[in-house]
Amino acid sequence: MIKLFSLKQQKKDGESTPRTGNQKKASAAQxxxxxxxxxxxxxxxxxxxxxxxxDLLTFKLVICPDEGFYKNGRFVFxxxxxxxxxxxxxxxxxxxxxxxxxxxxxxxxxxxxxxxDWKPVLTINSVVYGLQYLFLEPNPDDxxxxxxxxxxxxxxxxxxxxxxxxxxxxxxxxxYFDRCLK
Amino acid sequence: xxxxxxxSQKKWTHLRKVxxxxxxxxxxxxxxxxxxxxxxxxxxxxLIVGAGGLGCELLKDLAMMGFKHIHIIDMDTxxxxxxxxxxxxxxxxxxxxxxxxxxxxxxxxxxxxxxVPHCCMIQEKNPQFYRQFHVIxxxxxxxxxxxxxxxxxxxxxxxxxxDVLDQSSIIPLVDGGTEGFKGNARxxxxxxxxxxxxxxxxxxxxxxxxxxxxxxxxxxxxxxxxYVKMVQWSKENPxxxxxxxxxxxxxxxxxxxxxxxxxxxxxxxxxxxxxxxVVKNIIPAVASTNAVIAGVCATEVFKLATSCCTPLNNxxxxxxxxxxxxxxxxxxxxxxxxxxxxxxHPVTIEDPSKMKLKDLIQFLCExxxxxxxxxxxxxxxxxxxxTLYIPTIDVIEARTRPNLSKTLLELGLSDGQQxxxxxxxxxxxxxxxxxxxxxxxxxxx
Ligand SMILES: [Zn+2]
Numbered sequence: 001m002i003k004l005f006s007l008k009q010q011k012k013d014g015e016s017t018p019r020t021g022n023q024k025k026a027s028a029a030q031x032x033x034x035x036x037x038x039x040x041x042x043x044x045x046x047x048x049x050x051x052x053x054x055d056l057l058t059f060k061l062v063i064c065p066d067e068g069f070y071k072n073g074r075f076v077f078x079x080x081x082x083x084x085x086x087x088x089x090x091x092x093x094x095x096x097x098x099x100x101x102x103x104x105x106x107x108x109x110x111x112x113x114x115x116x117d118w119k120p121v122l123t124i125n126s127v128v129y130g131l132q133y134l135f136l137e138p139n140p141d142d143x144x145x146x147x148x149x150x151x152x153x154x155x156x157x158x159x160x161x162x163x164x165x166x167x168x169x170x171x172x173x174x175x176y177f178d179r180c181l182k
Numbered sequence: 183x184x185x186x187x188x189x190s191q192k193k194w195t196h197l198r199k200v201x202x203x204x205x206x207x208x209x210x211x212x213x214x215x216x217x218x219x220x221x222x223x224x225x226x227x228x229l230i231v232g233a234g235g236l237g238c239e240l241l242k243d244l245a246m247m248g249f250k251h252i253h254i255i256d257m258d259t260x261x262x263x264x265x266x267x268x269x270x271x272x273x274x275x276x277x278x279x280x281x282x283x284x285x286x287x288x289x290x291x292x293x294x295x296x297x298v299p300h301c302c303m304i305q306e307k308n309p310q311f312y313r314q315f316h317v318i319x320x321x322x323x324x325x326x327x328x329x330x331x332x333x334x335x336x337x338x339x340x341x342x343x344x345d346v347l348d349q350s351s352i353i354p355l356v357d358g359g360t361e362g363f364k365g366n367a368r369x370x371x372x373x374x375x376x377x378x379x380x381x382x383x384x385x386x387x388x389x390x391x392x393x394x395x396x397x398x399x400x401x402x403x404x405x406x407x408x409y410v411k412m413v414q415w416s417k418e419n420p421x422x423x424x425x426x427x428x429x430x431x432x433x434x435x436x437x438x439x440x441x442x443x444x445x446x447x448x449x450x451x452x453x454x455x456x457x458x459x460v461v462k463n464i465i466p467a468v469a470s471t472n473a474v475i476a477g478v479c480a481t482e483v484f485k486l487a488t489s490c491c492t493p494l495n496n497x498x499x500x501x502x503x504x505x506x507x508x509x510x511x512x513x514x515x516x517x518x519x520x521x522x523x524x525x526x527h528p529v530t531i532e533d534p535s536k537m538k539l540k541d542l543i544q545f546l547c548e549x550x551x552x553x554x555x556x557x558x559x560x561x562x563x564x565x566x567x568x569t570l571y572i573p574t575i576d577v578i579e580a581r582t583r584p585n586l587s588k589t590l591l592e593l594g595l596s597d598g599q600q601x602x603x604x605x606x607x608x609x610x611x612x613x614x615x616x617x618x619x620x621x622x623x624x625x626x627x
């Protein structure tokens with residue numbers, strides 16, 4: 001049995017300032033993100049941008065696919081890692097307008113590990129690979145952009161043409177896409 | 183006339199039966215003594231975190247049990263909807279601080295009780311505040327608040343030079359949680375048993391629905407509300423500000439739009455209450471579950487404070503949806519828990535005005551205890567995070583490279599500073615604690 005305190009013993013109150021103040025204490029989120037960032041192993045089509053190197057919780061990921069429908073495009077995602085990380089997933093938005101069945105006009109991304117299938121063992125690297133995969137294998141079964149999904153299912157050639165048209169900048173299906181050629 | 187000693191009062195007869203003689207359930211090493219009751223009545227200091235459904239119950243239970251020195255902390259004010267179960271509050275109290283009203287109620291009702299309220303966020307209190315308590319009991323509904331308290335208590339632990347834990351630095355945490363008819367109670371001895379972070383997987387993350395379902399194939403009224411919250415609000419931005427779950431105008435707008443969407447997809451059941459529940463992430467609260475869990479927690483606080491009986495080991499789940507089910511098991515301490523297994527490694531620095539960051543990195547790579555390969559280092563200065571050096575990301579490497587040839591003092595690192603070090607050789611980040619041989623003051627003079 002452990003004796004946690006002797007009877008009559010008052011707990012120390014205010015006396016003896018500890019050597020480590022509260023503000024110097026590392027949070028669980030910081031411990032994890034330092035690890036995640038230091039061990040980021042990016043595929044060669046991906047790059048990161050850190051506007052403030054002291055803030056590892058806010059950064060951008062740039063994906064330039066070198067094969068598939070989205071070849072030659074340049075797509076920017078913003079990452080925001082909250083204080084509840086890794087209990088909660090990072091918040092990821094696509095900043096580039098893209099003609100994609102799983103990404104909508106507001107930049108919302110439908111990737112399971114960013115929402116319902118997130119687990120604390122997953123890392124920033126897992127998310128990067130998940131996003132990269134979305135460009136190699138757009139998934140018409142879980143669409144956010146229904147029109148794009150329908151085109152992908154019915155005619156892959158037309159879909160490919162639409163994607164390339166959007167990347168070069170122009171109207172696809174009545175929506176204007178900014179040029180995002182690499 | 184001689185004043186009657188409080189512990190001899192008749193109302194404590196039942197406690198004395200447990201504390202002044204051994205019983206079949208007491209630990210073999212338990213030493214019965216009248217001093218224990220005195221300790222409860224006059225010395226033992228308890229902190230209750232949260233003055234909501236569980237907190238009201240906990241405060242009442244502990245105060246009636248004889249604990250006199252109780253602090254209670256909660257930043258919230260009383261809402262009309264709290265009154266059905268947070269029984270220390272009355273209609274006239276709506277809008278006032280939960281902690282203050284609860285403390286006031288108990289101080290008036292229970293003679294000699296000195297409840298001290300704190301109407302603020304737990305993060306506003308410093309380590310010295312938390313250090314003064316013998317036991318801390320939590321009745322919270324947020325995982326992030328639990329993680330914060332847990333991290334705070336782990337940071338108060340003291341270790342000797344052989345990394346042996348000083349048991350007198352342990353402040354036990356008794357944590358209760360409820361959700362509808364389900365609840366749990368657990369005892370955490372920081373540094374010794376599983377902590378909140380060790381068992382993070384036990385807390386289910388917020389209910390989330392696949393984004394594509396919300397966008398295209400909604401089936402539940404919740405899907406419609408989520409759609410308005412996630413997509414429509416940012417698209418139409420009706421009030422020019424982020425959605426605020428406490429703003430009735432905002433909720434009305436969401437209710438209206440969610441109803442339109444529900445009609446479109448023939449979904450029933452989008453009510454204002456549901457909208458409020460989804461937007462604010464409200465978990466249903468049942469008074470009886472709170473009472474059961476608080477009762478278990480208060481008993482554990484009593485056991486820990488008196489040592490009269492071995493505490494719960496260490497996780498109890500309770501469920502009375504269909505009959506009554508309870509189960510207790512030992513949640514295991516994680517060998518590589520980022521919080522409680524992460525004992526800061528003291529690193530003695532002879533002269534921080536001479537030692538450069540690259541020397542520290544070289545030390546981490548060459549020292550037999552660390553043998554790191556390519557460490558990345560961050561820290562906190564004045565409450566702000568600072569990246570000292572990250573070798574693996576080109577953009578950060580280039581920006582932090584100048585730090586390598588700066589001394590620890592030039593980098594603003596002080597005695598006792600914690601440095602977070604990530605390296606492929608360890609499963610989680612490691613914490614270093616700089617120990618300066620010469621103190622800051624000596625160096626300045
Ligand atoms: Zn732990």
